[in-house]
Amino acid sequence: MKRTRLMLVLLAFVTAFSFGSLASAQDNTLVIGWEQEPPLLNPRSDLAFAVLMQPFYARGLWDWDLERNIFPVMAAEIPTLDNGRVTTLENGNTQVTISLREGLLWSDGEAITVDDCLFWHEILMDPTKGTIQRTSYPEVVESLEKVDDLTMVVTYNRPWPDFQSQAVPVCSYPEHVLGPSLEADGTIDNAPYFSGQGVVGYGPYVLSEWVVGDSMTFDVNPTWDGAAPGFNRVVLRFITETAQMQNAMQAGEIDVAFNWSDDQVAAYSAIEGTEVFSTPGVFGDAVWMNLGNGGNPALADINVRRAIIHATDRAAMAEALVGPGIEVPRSWYPEQFWPAESDLPLVEYNVDGARELLTAAGWIDDNGDETDENTEDTPTPRIAQDVAGVADGTPLILRFFTTTRQVRIDYQLLIQGYLNEVGISTQLLPVPATILFAGFLERGILTTGDFDMAIFALSSNPLSPFADAPTWFGCDNIPSAEDPNGNNGWGVCSPEFDALDLEVGSTLDPAERLAKAQEAQEALFGQQFWHGLYLRPTWYAINTARVTVDDNVRNVGTLSGNYFNQIELWQPAG
Amino acid sequence: MTRYILRRLLEAVPLLTLITIFVFLLLQVSGDPLAYLAQDPRVREGDRALLRARYGLDDPLPVRFVTWLVGDDWRVRDCNGDGTPDCPGVTQGILRGDLGESIRTRQPVEVVFANALPNTLLLGLTVQVVVIIVALCLGIFTALRPYSAVDNVLTGFSFIAFSMPVFLIALLLVQVFAIQFRAWGLPFLPTGGMYDARGDRSLDELIRHMILPVLSLSLIQIAGYSRYIRATMLEVINSDYIRTARAKGLINRRIVFLHALKNASLPIITLIALDIPGILSGAVITETIFSWPGMGRLFIQSLEQLDPPVLMVFVLITAVAVVLFQLVADILYAMLDPRVRYN
Numbered sequence: 038m039k040r041t042r043l044m045l046v047l048l049a050f051v052t053a054f055s056f057g058s059l060a061s062a063q064d065n066t067l068v069i070g071w072e073q074e075p076p077l078l079n080p081r082s083d084l085a086f087a088v089l090m091q092p093f094y095a096r097g098l099w100d101w102d103l104e105r106n107i108f109p110v111m112a113a114e115i116p117t118l119d120n121g122r123v124t125t126l127e128n129g130n131t132q133v134t135i136s137l138r139e140g141l142l143w144s145d146g147e148a149i150t151v152d153d154c155l156f157w158h159e160i161l162m163d164p165t166k167g168t169i170q171r172t173s174y175p176e177v178v179e180s181l182e183k184v185d186d187l188t189m190v191v192t193y194n195r196p197w198p199d200f201q202s203q204a205v206p207v208c209s210y211p212e213h214v215l216g217p218s219l220e221a222d223g224t225i226d227n228a229p230y231f232s233g234q235g236v237v238g239y240g241p242y243v244l245s246e247w248v249v250g251d252s253m254t255f256d257v258n259p260t261w262d263g264a265a266p267g268f269n270r271v272v273l274r275f276i277t278e279t280a281q282m283q284n285a286m287q288a289g290e291i292d293v294a295f296n297w298s299d300d301q302v303a304a305y306s307a308i309e310g311t312e313v314f315s316t317p318g319v320f321g322d323a324v325w326m327n328l329g330n331g332g333n334p335a336l337a338d339i340n341v342r343r344a345i346i347h348a349t350d351r352a353a354m355a356e357a358l359v360g361p362g363i364e365v366p367r368s369w370y371p372e373q374f375w376p377a378e379s380d381l382p383l384v385e386y387n388v389d390g391a392r393e394l395l396t397a398a399g400w401i402d403d404n405g406d407e408t409d410e411n412t413e414d415t416p417t418p419r420i421a422q423d424v425a426g427v428a429d430g431t432p433l434i435l436r437f438f439t440t441t442r443q444v445r446i447d448y449q450l451l452i453q454g455y456l457n458e459v460g461i462s463t464q465l466l467p468v469p470a471t472i473l474f475a476g477f478l479e480r481g482i483l484t485t486g487d488f489d490m491a492i493f494a495l496s497s498n499p500l501s502p503f504a505d506a507p508t509w510f511g512c513d514n515i516p517s518a519e520d521p522n523g524n525n526g527w528g529v530c531s532p533e534f535d536a537l538d539l540e541v542g543s544t545l546d547p548a549e550r551l552a553k554a555q556e557a558q559e560a561l562f563g564q565q566f567w568h569g570l571y572l573r574p575t576w577y578a579i580n581t582a583r584v585t586v587d588d589n590v591r592n593v594g595t596l597s598g599n600y601f602n603q604i605e606l607w608q609p610a611g
Numbered sequence: 612m613t614r615y616i617l618r619r620l621l622e623a624v625p626l627l628t629l630i631t632i633f634v635f636l637l638l639q640v641s642g643d644p645l646a647y648l649a650q651d652p653r654v655r656e657g658d659r660a661l662l663r664a665r666y667g668l669d670d671p672l673p674v675r676f677v678t679w680l681v682g683d684d685w686r687v688r689d690c691n692g693d694g695t696p697d698c699p700g701v702t703q704g705i706l707r708g709d710l711g712e713s714i715r716t717r718q719p720v721e722v723v724f725a726n727a728l729p730n731t732l733l734l735g736l737t738v739q740v741v742v743i744i745v746a747l748c749l750g751i752f753t754a755l756r757p758y759s760a761v762d763n764v765l766t767g768f769s770f771i772a773f774s775m776p777v778f779l780i781a782l783l784l785v786q787v788f789a790i791q792f793r794a795w796g797l798p799f800l801p802t803g804g805m806y807d808a809r810g811d812r813s814l815d816e817l818i819r820h821m822i823l824p825v826l827s828l829s830l831i832q833i834a835g836y837s838r839y840i841r842a843t844m845l846e847v848i849n850s851d852y853i854r855t856a857r858a859k860g861l862i863n864r865r866i867v868f869l870h871a872l873k874n875a876s877l878p879i880i881t882l883i884a885l886d887i888p889g890i891l892s893g894a895v896i897t898e899t900i901f902s903w904p905g906m907g908r909l910f911i912q913s914l915e916q917l918d919p920p921v922l923m924v925f926v927l928i929t930a931v932a933v934v935l936f937q938l939v940a941d942i943l944y945a946m947l948d949p950r951v952r953y954n
Binding site for chain 2: 232249287
């Protein structure tokens with residue numbers, strides 16, 4: 038009797054709690070699973086997930102839709118060459134006039150003016166006032182001048198065709214909130230704002246609570262003058278464990294899970310009432326070869342680099358590891374900047390061709406085991422014969438790095454198998470991203486050139502053909518003890534490309550610019566050091582019982598920031 | 612006893628110093644805390660240099676250690692990375708109560724810990740209470756019925772629980788009680804977090820969210836503790852003084868709970884005292900799986916982000932707790948067992 042009573046009490050206890058949870062799920066709150074909690078809201082980089090939050094509470098001057106159409110947000114009008122807001126000064130430099138829309142208000146009711154833009158301009162120009170992402174802004178902006186409360190003029194110190202997408206004034210941070218911190222400390226780095234205290238912004242939502250380690254809550258911004266948000270509240274729940282994100286989705290505790298990896302598509306698709314879709318990514322995973330920064334001397338020969346790619350069936354790998362219909366990218370540049378005929382050559386899968394190229398390069402199959410049909414053993418590596426800078430008899434063994442991301446490790450394994458067949462041995466070395474990408478002084482693998490091949494992604498700029506390319510590919514940017522700040526760890530060097538890319542960076546006429554960009558691209562990829570594997574899509578899973586999954590949701594962001602840039606357009610289900 | 616305590620505390624000083632030096636060196640060679648910025652071309656080299664200077668990352672190792680210990684307000688530092696000392700130091704060092712500032716969150720370390728420690732204590736102490744109560748019940752129950760069917764079944768379950776990794780137990784519990792129970796239309800539990808995202812942060816919400824993490828952490832400990840209690844109880848129950856008590860006609864409940872349990876609990880109390888520092892350091896895996904914002908999760912995040920000021924204090928707290936609770940265990944042992952004397 039006692040036991041029965043105890044069991045009944047326990048059952049009632051648990052049941053009461055569970056039904057309480059179900060009842061509270063009927064409100065107008067959108068819950069998004071967030072895999073990384075940003076340490077700060079400071080746009081200093083830290084983690085990309087801090088930047089992904091900005092569309093909720095801090096919008097910019099303008100944005101782009103998925104078709105690359107620009108539209109104004111805080112700006113009254115998009116500056117273009119046609120509307121006279123962009124002019125070329127006598128010295129050839131570019132000047133842009135930007136006007137803010139009338140009546141813009143911060144979430145605390147204060148008016149947004151050019152003074153807010155000037156405040157951030159000062160910080161962008163002076164590193165001592167705050168450590169933030171400042172991109173090329175201080176290098177290319179000469180001045181930002183106030184005309185009136187709503188109008189400003191930005192003058193560049195060179196012809197600047199990317200006036201819409203790079204080194205654009207920032208007006209997203211309120212001077213009246215951050216100014217006192219700057220005044221008191223001389224820097225905004227310790228401003229309570231970035232720890233989530235007193236966050237004021239211009240966006241559909243405003244940060245109302247940040248429970249460290251648990252969640253962030255955004256409520257509707259009463260002063261927002263854009264489309265009225267469909268959800269009254271958005272909660273970002275921090276779930277760092279991959280399996281638990283899936284469980285939370287399955288249990289209906291979160292309405293959206295995003296940025297999960299390709300191998301989880303089937304699992305998320307299997308969750309009842311969940312729609313799964315992807316948006317095109319700008320991160321293209323590729324095989325990079327170290328041809329000029331201390332890599333294996335074999336890779337200095339373009340025939341060897343080409344042979345490596347001939348030996349690997351990239352289309353089959355993409356199909357097997359990423360999904361059906363996944364295309365192999367031909368260029369690091371976004372598609373719209375490819376040569377007009379789209380005839381960028383994709384090195385096809387051709388094992389015999391690979392063997393011929395290797396033999397021609399002096400790497401010979403000394404025992405004929407690659408073509409021996411009587412054995413199933415893995416062929417031994419080819420050896421050098423009369424290869425410049427390599428002792429005869431040296432086996433062809435390459436150090437093959439990647440990060441610990443599973444799909445990359447899977448790619449590594451498959452590529453190793455393909456290369457074995459043509460007599461190239463590889464040492465597979467998956468390492469944490471922090472080690473692979475660390476700077477030269479921190480002995481990063483890429484920057485110090487301690488690799489022969491590596492798989493990783495480097496995002497390109499979908500809005501400009503001048504995507505800081507010299508930083509990554511310029512002859513002057515190969516890192517060394519004398520110049521440890523270089524990023525061209527793969528040591529590619531083409532003076533022709535460098536010269537062309539500089540011209541791309543300063544040509545205002547769009548047609549002329551595109552032609553130069555295409556010429557530059559051919560000069561770069563002719564070197565066969567970069568070979569695309571797949572464009573990493575961003576995956577989303579949405580609970581259709583809570584969210585109306587329409588085009589507003591499927592176009593979850595815009596091109597320049599493919600995450601939640603139009604969150605206000607999301608509507609509750611029903 | 613006072614002299615013994617003082618001696619033990621004095622002995623702890625060189626031990627803690629050695630631990631501190633070792634961990635400090637280990638963290639310094641683990642990599643550059645600002646390496647992540649090198650991956651991002653949007654952060655200019657000037658900003659990185661400034662941050663390095665601000666955190667003293669370019670100072671020689673001994674200077675960094677001394678600064679961490681006693682602060683830098685006694686010297687002029689290079690604050691803008693130009694190689695010239697140009698601003699007075701402001702930190703006071705851990706020996707003067709300044710725990711430093713987290714490199715990643717820019718918050719004082721004490722604030723970072725203040726966010727996580729209460730959550731870990733809540734979880735850890737609940738687990739400890741559950742473990743002690745259940746393990747005592749099971750241990751005594753099985754000791755009184757040795758080699759019976761119930762004892763064998765419970766022993767079997769103990770071995771299974773003891774041999775399972777905590778992450779597996781956690782994920783299995785989630786799968787059953789959060790996912791399948793929901794699918795079957797039964798009352799279900801949440802998968803993680805401290806509160807419902809759509810809830811009102813009430814006490815019942817908190818209790819619901821604690822059930823699975825507490826179960827995950829408790830099961831393995833209960834398995835271990837109950838076997839330990841069973842063994843010590845069996846030993847005591849078969850001793851002469853218990854036989855005498857039975858011969859005198861004392862009732863069984865009095866014999867078990869007053870005479871047997873008191874003596875059998877001595878080694879268990881020591882065990883519990885030694886386990887308590889583990890509570891402070893949090894349950895790294897369980898907190899991560901259940902998104903519990905406690906010390907374990909903080910440790911993992913700080914390790915992933917390589918945040919030395921947080922990690923140093925974390926290790927120091929754990930080390931101090933281990934030393935202190937070992938001392939507490941010894942003192943408790945002496946208090947409970949009159950045969951033990953520290954002279």
